Amino acid sequence: xxxxxxxxxxxxxxxxxxxxxxxxxxxxxxxxxxxxxxxxxxxxxxxxxxxxxxxxxxxxxxxxxxxxxxxxxxxxxxxxxxxxxxxxxxxxxxxxxxxxxxxxxxxxxxxxxxxxxxxxxxxxxxxxxxxxxxxxxxxxxxxxxxxxxxxxxxxxxxxxxxxxxxxxxxxxxxxxxxxxxxxxxxxxxxxxxxxxxxxxxxxxxxxxxxxxxxxxxxxxxxxxxxxxxxxxxxxxxxxxxxxxxxxxxxxxxxxxxxxxxxxxx
Numbered sequence: 001x002x003x004x005x006x007x008x009x010x011x012x013x014x015x016x017x018x019x020x021x022x023x024x025x026x027x028x029x030x031x032x033x034x035x036x037x038x039x040x041x042x043x044x045x046x047x048x049x050x051x052x053x054x055x056x057x058x059x060x061x062x063x064x065x066x067x068x069x070x071x072x073x074x075x076x077x078x079x080x081x082x083x084x085x086x087x088x089x090x091x092x093x094x095x096x097x098x099x100x101x102x103x104x105x106x107x108x109x110x111x112x113x114x115x116x117x118x119x120x121x122x123x124x125x126x127x128x129x130x131x132x133x134x135x136x137x138x139x140x141x142x143x144x145x146x147x148x149x150x151x152x153x154x155x156x157x158x159x160x161x162x163x164x165x166x167x168x169x170x171x172x173x174x175x176x177x178x179x180x181x182x183x184x185x186x187x188x189x190x191x192x193x194x195x196x197x198x199x200x201x202x203x204x205x206x207x208x209x210x211x212x213x214x215x216x217x218x219x220x221x222x223x224x225x226x227x228x229x230x231x232x233x234x235x236x237x238x239x240x241x242x243x244x245x246x247x248x249x250x251x252x253x254x255x256x257x258x259x260x261x262x263x264x265x
Contacts, residue, residue: 009028009031009033009034010086011028011036011090012081012088012090012091012092013025013028014038014039014127016092016094017040017048018048018193019191019195020094021039021144022051025048026052026056029052031242031243032059035059036064036077038064038077040067064077064080068118071118074127079134082130086136087135087136089137089139091139092141093127094144095123097198098112099112102199103158104157105157112158116159119162120159121162124169128181131180138181138182140182141181143185143186144186145166146160146188146189147262150164151261167185170185170251170252173250182248184252186237189257189259190223190228191228191230191234196219200214200218223257224257224259225257228257234255
């Protein structure tokens with residue numbers, strides 16, 4: 001791609017039209033990266049790019065439609081980014097939610113498990129494989145997950161079960177391909193995003209409760225800080241992790257305001 005200047009970082013971010021993915025796109029834009037940004041929703045992506053342009057007038061973002069549940073869609077977006085940018089320095093893998101979640105175990109069907117497997121595991125493994133095989137440089141790859149994978153929540157059993165496998169992918173990739181990729185897994189606490197609000201709305205409806213009451217009690221209230229993470233906190237963390245020394249690889253980073261009661265050994 002003729003427009004890529006020497007020294008300019010090149011990036012890819014998935015599920016970037018809103019929420020956590022948009023915060024990652026903001027972090028990459030603030031670093032001055034040329035970024036391929038993809039989403040299931042072209043309309044929401046247009047809105048996201050308008051906001052990024054307002055905040056970072058010099059930013060360059062290339063929007064693509066991509067569904068991480070679809071093999072060809074994943075292949076195409078990574079291949080496009082590698083071809084058009086002549087390589088990728090940073091990759092942030094973020095995800096949407098499974099279609100029918102929140103689901104308790106007895107409510108989940110075969111199709112729910114298969115969808116989540118494609119969304120979280122198959123897509124991530126495919127992106128890592130393509131970076132290892134085709135990327136001409138060593139990419140720092142930040143994979144976004146949740147603290148609930150180590151302290152599962154019953155209504156999120158499908159996504160929590162499948163996302164728990166991401167730590168294995170990260171560790172294997174870091175150990176087996178140290179010259180090709182630098183993967184990091186980021187386990188997030190709660191942030192006030194459209195996806196989180198929709199999940200709480202569905203949970204509240206199933207319990208015949210007020211969504212705001214559920215949000216205060218089961219989201220904000222479970223952190224000792226009595227709040228969710230702030231947008232600017234996550235943007236700064238993503239920038240920091242992408243720029244950390246090479247020795248930080250294969251790591252799992254917990255960023256949850258001490259919400260989880262799990263202590264790492």
